[in-house]
Amino acid sequence: MAMVVGGMGAGDLAWWLGLVFGAAPLLCLAVWHSADAYQSVSTLVYSLHWNYIGQVTFANICKMFISMEPSPLTCQIDRWFAGLVAGLRAFPLDFPGTAFHGARKCRRKLNAVFRQELEARRKVDKECDDLMSGLMHMEDEQGKKLSDEEVVDNIVSLVVAGYESTASAIMWATYHLAKSPVALAKLREENMALSESKAGSPLMITHDDLPKMKYTAKVVEETIRMANIAPMVHRVANKDVEYGGYMIPAGWSVLVWVRSLHTDPNFYHDPLTFNPDRWDEPAKPGTYQVFGGGYRICVTSLAFARLQLTIMLHHLSIGYEWELLNPNAEIGYLPHPRPMDGAAMAFLKFRPNA
Ligand code: HEM
Numbered sequence: 001m002a003m004v005v006g007g008m009g010a011g012d013l014a015w016w017l018g019l020v021f022g023a024a025p026l027l028c029l030a031v032w033h034s035a036d037a038y039q040s041v042s043t044l045v046y047s048l049h050w051n052y053i054g055q056v057t058f059a060n061i062c063k064m065f066i067s068m069e070p071s072p073l074t075c076q077i078d079r080w081f082a083g084l085v086a087g088l089r090a091f092p093l094d095f096p097g098t099a100f101h102g103a104r105k106c107r108r109k110l111n112a113v114f115r116q117e118l119e120a121r122r123k124v125d126k127e128c129d130d131l132m133s134g135l136m137h138m139e140d141e142q143g144k145k146l147s148d149e150e151v152v153d154n155i156v157s158l159v160v161a162g163y164e165s166t167a168s169a170i171m172w173a174t175y176h177l178a179k180s181p182v183a184l185a186k187l188r189e190e191n192m193a194l195s196e197s198k199a200g201s202p203l204m205i206t207h208d209d210l211p212k213m214k215y216t217a218k219v220v221e222e223t224i225r226m227a228n229i230a231p232m233v234h235r236v237a238n239k240d241v242e243y244g245g246y247m248i249p250a251g252w253s254v255l256v257w258v259r260s261l262h263t264d265p266n267f268y269h270d271p272l273t274f275n276p277d278r279w280d281e282p283a284k285p286g287t288y289q290v291f292g293g294g295y296r297i298c299v300t301s302l303a304f305a306r307l308q309l310t311i312m313l314h315h316l317s318i319g320y321e322w323e324l325l326n327p328n329a330e331i332g333y334l335p336h337p338r339p340m341d342g343a344a345m346a347f348l349k350f351r352p353n354a
Pocket residue numbers: 157158159161162163165166169224229230232233234289290291292293294295296297298299300304305
């Protein structure tokens with residue numbers, strides 16, 4: 001693992017949450033590079049794409065966060081997370097049969113299963129190279145540790161925030177590339193050249209390779225811009241604010257609709273066209289808010305999400321062809337943008353060791 005992440009520094013990450021996300025890319029590289037992760041990718045033939053990408057992403061998250069291998073229990077945990085997410089934006093009616101009630105039930109089950117794992121580890125003094133152990137051991141400047149409840153709460157929150165967003169980004173990248181053969185050819189050319197230049201371990205990309213992956217970085221950025229995985233962010237006005245001739249009174253909730261920024265022709269030429277080369281120029285200040293902004297900006301905005309997408313694109317582009325089975329499938333926009341057919345695709349592996 002040290003070889004894979006050589007050259008990375010976590011010193012710029014300030015406090016305990018920073019510590020976790022300093023470690024996350026390292027765990028991420030190790031997990032996405034594991035043999036069985038690619039075994040999983042290689043079986044992506046005539047499958048329902050969204051479901052499968054979701055499964056692979058969830059399996060990796062289970063390993064990174066709680067060192068759990070895929071099992072009937074992780075499948076059950078996945079279903080509880082699905083129940084929790086389904087109730088997140090539901091009307092808060094708490095009686096049997098409602099999404100909100102179901103979400104609360106799932107949340108209690110998730111709390112119980114993670115709590116059990118935490119207590120089991122403590123009993124035998126078990127050390128793991130994962131998020132749960134990191135959270136159990138980290139201390140703030142006063143030497144104070146997180147309570148068990150806080151450890152579990154952080155794990156649940158991070159899975160909710162990181163699971164569907166990552167799966168969705170990977171799905172949109174493959175979706176747009178399937179519709180943009182020129183971009184896919186450039187991506188493949190860059191990654192093939194990189195892979196061939198690495199005698200001995202053609203599967204591994206390292207941190208030192210990232211600066212060479214210039215076109216891949218543009219594909220990642222363009223995917224995240226087009227995908228608008230989080231189309232809006234939530235804020236509360238903490239004082240009266242006048243904006244655009246309107247008064248927003250203190251205490252009001254505000255939805256900042258960031259998708260409209262990313263699809264505004266004043267800021268992005270031909271904004272609905274997937275064009276990685278637009279990133280030859282940086283976005284105008286304030287017009288690119290895919291990870292939110294200010295104090296509540298996405299904790300992984302600088303590395304984790306982009307890194308996962310980069311690794312996935314590397315392996316897919318050097319080893320697979322794919323096509324959309326329903327290129328004109330309708331797109332649904334709530335709660336997150338997604339083709340209504342789950343982005344069904346046919347994958348064909350053309351390189352045995354990719
Ligand atoms: C392409 C992938 C992702 C996108 C587009 C994305 C986007 C966002 C956005 C827009 C916010 C709200 C920020 C704001 O209110 O200003 C957010 C918050 C957050 N994200 Fe992400 N995210 C992604 C991946 C992840 C991953 C992989 C994780 C964790 C493993 C994660 C963890 C979080 C957390 C914990 C917050 C809450 C931060 C806070 O409220 O202080 N995100 N994300």
